[in-house]
Amino acid sequence: MTKSVVNDFVIKLANVNGTGSSSANGLLMKSIFRMGVPVVGKNVFPSNIQGLPTWYEIRVTGEGYGARSGDVDIMVAMNANTYARDIAELRPGGVLIYDSTWPRQHVLSRSDVTVLGVPFAQMCNDAFAVARSRVLMKNMAYVGTVAALLDIDPDVIRGLVREMFVKKPKLIDLNMQAIALGYDYAKTNFECPLAMRVEPLDKTAGKIMIDGNTAAGLGCVYAGATVGAWYPITPSTSLMDAFKSWCEKFRIDPETGEHNYCIIQAEDELSAVGMVVGASWNGARSFTPTSGPGISLMSEFIGFAYYAEIPLVLFDVQRVGPSTGMPTRTQQCDVQLCAYASHGDTRHILLFPADPGECFTMAADAFDLAERYQAPVFVLSDIDIGMNDWMVDELTWDDARQPDRGKVLDVDQIKDLDKFYRYRDPDGDGVPYRTLPGTHPKGAYFTRGSGHNADGAYTENETEYQEVLDRLLRKWRGAAEHVPSPIVKSAKGGKARWGIIAYGSSDCAVLEACDTLAKDGLHLDYMRVRGFPFSDEIYDFVNAHDLVFVVEQNRDAQLRGLMMLETQIPRVKLESILHYSGEPLTSCFVHEHIKSCIRKEQSA
Amino acid sequence: MTSFAKPSINLKNAKRNALGLTWHDYEGAMSTLCAGCGHDSVSACMAKAFFELSIEPHRAVKISGIGCSSKTTAYFLNEAHGINTVHGRMPSVATGAAAANSGLTYIGVSGDGDSLSIGMGQFAHAMRRNVNMLYMLENNGVYGLTKGQFSASADVGSKSKKGEVNLAPPIDPVTLAMSLGATFVARAFSGDREQLVPLIKAGLKHNGFGLIDVISPCVSFNDHAGSTKSYAHTYKYYHKAVHADYVPMSKEIKTSYDAGSSVPVKLHDGGSIVLRKIDEDYDPYDRGAAYAQVVERAAKGEIVTGLLYVDETQEDMAATNKLASRPLNTMPYDELCPGNAELTALQNRYR
Numbered sequence: 001m002t003k004s005v006v007n008d009f010v011i012k013l014a015n016v017n018g019t020g021s022s023s024a025n026g027l028l029m030k031s032i033f034r035m036g037v038p039v040v041g042k043n044v045f046p047s048n049i050q051g052l053p054t055w056y057e058i059r060v061t062g063e064g065y066g067a068r069s070g071d072v073d074i075m076v077a078m079n080a081n082t083y084a085r086d087i088a089e090l091r092p093g094g095v096l097i098y099d100s101t102w103p104r105q106h107v108l109s110r111s112d113v114t115v116l117g118v119p120f121a122q123m124c125n126d127a128f129a130v131a132r133s134r135v136l137m138k139n140m141a142y143v144g145t146v147a148a149l150l151d152i153d154p155d156v157i158r159g160l161v162r163e164m165f166v167k168k169p170k171l172i173d174l175n176m177q178a179i180a181l182g183y184d185y186a187k188t189n190f191e192c193p194l195a196m197r198v199e200p201l202d203k204t205a206g207k208i209m210i211d212g213n214t215a216a217g218l219g220c221v222y223a224g225a226t227v228g229a230w231y232p233i234t235p236s237t238s239l240m241d242a243f244k245s246w247c248e249k250f251r252i253d254p255e256t257g258e259h260n261y262c263i264i265q266a267e268d269e270l271s272a273v274g275m276v277v278g279a280s281w282n283g284a285r286s287f288t289p290t291s292g293p294g295i296s297l298m299s300e301f302i303g304f305a306y307y308a309e310i311p312l313v314l315f316d317v318q319r320v321g322p323s324t325g326m327p328t329r330t331q332q333c334d335v336q337l338c339a340y341a342s343h344g345d346t347r348h349i350l351l352f353p354a355d356p357g358e359c360f361t362m363a364a365d366a367f368d369l370a371e372r373y374q375a376p377v378f379v380l381s382d383i384d385i386g387m388n389d390w391m392v393d394e395l396t397w398d399d400a401r402q403p404d405r406g407k408v409l410d411v412d413q414i415k416d417l418d419k420f421y422r423y424r425d426p427d428g429d430g431v432p433y434r435t436l437p438g439t440h441p442k443g444a445y446f447t448r449g450s451g452h453n454a455d456g457a458y459t460e461n462e463t464e465y466q467e468v469l470d471r472l473l474r475k476w477r478g479a480a481e482h483v484p485s486p487i488v489k490s491a492k493g494g495k496a497r498w499g500i501i502a503y504g505s506s507d508c509a510v511l512e513a514c515d516t517l518a519k520d521g522l523h524l525d526y527m528r529v530r531g532f533p534f535s536d537e538i539y540d541f542v543n544a545h546d547l548v549f550v551v552e553q554n555r556d557a558q559l560r561g562l563m564m565l566e567t568q569i570p571r572v573k574l575e576s577i578l579h580y581s582g583e584p585l586t587s588c589f590v591h592e593h594i595k596s597c598i599r600k601e602q603s604a
Numbered sequence: 605m606t607s608f609a610k611p612s613i614n615l616k617n618a619k620r621n622a623l624g625l626t627w628h629d630y631e632g633a634m635s636t637l638c639a640g641c642g643h644d645s646v647s648a649c650m651a652k653a654f655f656e657l658s659i660e661p662h663r664a665v666k667i668s669g670i671g672c673s674s675k676t677t678a679y680f681l682n683e684a685h686g687i688n689t690v691h692g693r694m695p696s697v698a699t700g701a702a703a704a705n706s707g708l709t710y711i712g713v714s715g716d717g718d719s720l721s722i723g724m725g726q727f728a729h730a731m732r733r734n735v736n737m738l739y740m741l742e743n744n745g746v747y748g749l750t751k752g753q754f755s756a757s758a759d760v761g762s763k764s765k766k767g768e769v770n771l772a773p774p775i776d777p778v779t780l781a782m783s784l785g786a787t788f789v790a791r792a793f794s795g796d797r798e799q800l801v802p803l804i805k806a807g808l809k810h811n812g813f814g815l816i817d818v819i820s821p822c823v824s825f826n827d828h829a830g831s832t833k834s835y836a837h838t839y840k841y842y843h844k845a846v847h848a849d850y851v852p853m854s855k856e857i858k859t860s861y862d863a864g865s866s867v868p869v870k871l872h873d874g875g876s877i878v879l880r881k882i883d884e885d886y887d888p889y890d891r892g893a894a895y896a897q898v899v900e901r902a903a904k905g906e907i908v909t910g911l912l913y914v915d916e917t918q919e920d921m922a923a924t925n926k927l928a929s930r931p932l933n934t935m936p937y938d939e940l941c942p943g944n945a946e947l948t949a950l951q952n953r954y955r
């Protein structure tokens with residue numbers, strides 16, 4: 001009944017929000033990572049501060065896959081309110097760990113799983129006097145139990161606990177004691193380790209575990225951003241929190257206490273983006289992090305920046321809509337909103353990071369693109385990337401890299417001009433020259449969202465108006481070659497009939513599905529799109545296949561829609577695989593849907 | 605934003621300021637507003653104030669929203685960058701621009717529609733932040749550009765051109781500003797340049813957010829009998845309480861004013877704002893008292909003008925954010941990017 005698996009299983013922890021479980025779950029995951037074994041962690045949490053159910057999933061994957069598998073092998077059921085569904089989720093042969101302080105009849109409802117009761121509450125009530133400690137230490141106790149059952153190295157855990165509480169050393173002993181309670185109980189009462197267990201590997205060297213918002217905030221610092229304006233919204237808040245803490249580390253003059261940055265919490269998103277417009281227009285690298293509802297509010301300004309040609313960097317950490325939707329659940333649902341944000345003819349530059357590593361690099365790229373093209377640039381991540389810790393390659397920075405500040409005339413260049421014309425295209429690439437306020441009297445011009453001609457003067461003349469609008473389109477098209485290019489993973493063994501296109505956080509699930517489909521004899525090429533406007537490679541990729549599956553995490557096939565609008569690709573060549581439950585995509589979902597589509601096609 | 609180039613006139617014997625510039629150097633494009641519009645007088649006063657202060661035109665930044673009033677940033681200071689943003693959102697753009705470079709002089713131009721309806725939130729929050737800028741609210745009681753609808757500053761009982769009577773209570777930018785902690789609050793009338801030009805100068809030199817609510821009649825939609833924002837009505841009911849002017853450090857403060865009622869307020873640059881109380885009862889340093897006076901007199905239909913409240917002791921946004929003295933937009937990149945060695949080190953906690 002128990003399958004013997006080493007380094008290949010999923011632990012799911014069912015908790016109550018606000019009881020301090022997340023640091024315990026993080027500790028568990030990080031211990032496995034420190035043993036050299038790749039892990040995937042997904043936090044599924046409610047839009048609530050305290051009381052509602054929350055889950056944490058840890059996938060132990062010696063193969064180093066990055067997505068959820070779709071299975072649950074071990075369930076740590078700490079929330080009595082969700083016992084029934086948590087137990088139902090366990091695969092046959094799985095292991096259920098629960099708090100046996102109180103009798104629970106229904107834990108016995110399944111005879112095909114191993115049930116292990118540990119009196120966590122009882123042990124903690126006996127050991128700790130303070131009420132809050134009793135609650136918090138239950139979490140640490142189950143970490144101990146799971147560690148014993150999975151053969152996780154206690155020294156690794158001890159080391160991590162010391163790091164966790166480096167600033168509050170008094171808490172080290174307390175937490176160690178709780179971990180020992182759970183650990184010893186398991187060792188005494190159960191056969192340890194289980195058949196499912198962790199064995200040390202060396203597959204995490206050169207890797208880190210980091211969330212995308214932290215990495216994006218760091219990317220902004222490395223890009224030289226100095227002004228950040230924002231209005232709090234889950235799941236983008238931690239991006240500005242991160243930027244702030246990195247700035248406090250790197251951007252405060254130790255002698256004078258002066259700041260080389262300015263973070264403004266705006267009164268709403270309209271104001272946040274307005275501040276970014278003002279700061280960017282005035283020559284500072286500036287950005288705003290937000291989520292879908294914020295983009296909706298910012299739309300008027302986004303169109304203004306597009307037409308008046310002002311660089312903007314916007315991070316949209318996508319969450320489930322429409323409206324407030326499910327604000328703590330993940331989706332890729334703002335692709336079309338961002339692509340065409342604002343009224344009038346507007347088209348924007350989008351970047352699709354697939355993991356926190358790319359949040360770092362694309363954050364830096366976004367500033368270069370925004371200044372090079374004097375236009376809004378959107379970095380579209382999502383809750384899954386933004387708020388979960390992912391295992392990625394260590395971040396590196398090329399010290400020779402200089403920011404691309406675009407075509408900004410300095411004082412000497414302005415002096416040499418007869419007259420400055422803001423919207424002419426002397427280089428033929430659609431990108432005009434700009435000047436910054438305060439530089440030189442000859443550089444002054446009037447920036448307006450109303451009709452203007454190539455000289456920057458007001459116009460309602462049709463030819464003059466169209467000339468600017470057509471140049472804007474040429475400029476935008478030119479960006480196709482400069483956004484990060486698609487990445488193709490070709491199927492083994494020659495020409496594949498089918499292809500897959502995906503982007504962002506769907507990447508890991510698709511990569512794994514390609515492997516598992518290959519085991520079923522189905523070989524597919526995979527292209528990951530990383531930017532918009534689309535380059536010709538995307539068109540060529542689709543043309544080279546009979547059918548291409550477009551995997552996305554939204555209901556309306558938003559990327560497929562964009563592809564049909566923006567390229568000559570025939571509709572019948574694109575088959576959507578859509579996942580929009582709000583939970584991160586699983587490899588199993590991709591595998592099954594593609595397989596059944598192909599089988600249907602083959603039997604037709 | 606229609607504008608035409610003005611014919612350039614050679615002013616040989618024109619008066620020059622300390623920079624050797626003439627008044628002409630502070631002009632803008634030709635206005636396309638209605639002849640007689642109050643906003644044009646305000647633009648002329650702006651140019652005059654900058655000229656008299658000898659501020660280099662290109663070291664000023666003009667920011668506005670949308671409306672007839674907001675168009676006027678094109679009609680003065682040709683050699684300054686200007687930006688006509690979106691309706692009601694000038695304050696946020698000014699805030700961001702001031703964050704990027706605290707070394708320039710920022711002028712925001714807005715209307716009563718732009719500031720008190722669609723943009724009320726941004727207007728309020730720019731005052732809370734004490735952004736270092738002069739905010740000109742050109743107040744005509746109507747939406748000029750969309751042809752005469754009542755704005756939120758229309759008085760109860762004021763009649764529109766079509767005969768409709770406004771019943772909703774007005775929002776007074778002056779008392780609003782006082783209640784939000786603005787540090788320089790003034791009211792003026794576009795028809796009184798003697799009062800307005802010195803006020804603008806004082807507002808430009810004030811460190812922090814300066815508001816001048818300028819009654820600026822709309823001749824096309826709100827200058828008829830029955831309107832409380834007409835020229836005639838304003839001339840009749842406006843009442844100068846406190847005169848204010850800027851006196852540079854170099855100039856001695858002449859005591860031509862009545863000694864008891866003239867009080868200089870020291871400024872960061874060493875100069876002073878000199879206040880002359882025309883109305884002995886008015887105290888522009890006591891926020892509570894000033895607020896009470898303005899409200900009380902408004903109830904009597906009186907329009908109190910001048911520098912109504914001033915507080916030179918508050919930190920502006922740059923100071924509260926501990927911004928470096930060098931503007932953020934001039935920071936060399938190598939001072940901003942921590943480099944790869946730091947990146948490697950900081951990742952220890954993620955390993």
Ligand SMILES: Cc1ncc(C[n+]2csc(CCOP(=O)(O)OP(=O)(O)O)c2C)c(N)n1
Nearest residue numbers: 671672673691715716717718746747748749
């Ligand atoms: C989002 C948006 N809504 C509506 C308008 C139309 N609009 C333009 S100006 C204006 C009112 C301007 O009134 P005010 O600020 O008092 O300026 P005035 O013309 O009176 O000087 C309105 C409603 C707009 N430009 N943008």
Ligand code: SF4
Nearest residue numbers: 638641672748822823
């Ligand atoms: S409509 Fe009124 S506010 Fe607009 S320009 Fe004419 S007079 Fe001035």
Ligand SMILES: [Mg+2]
Nearest residue numbers: 715716744746
């Ligand atoms: Mg108005």
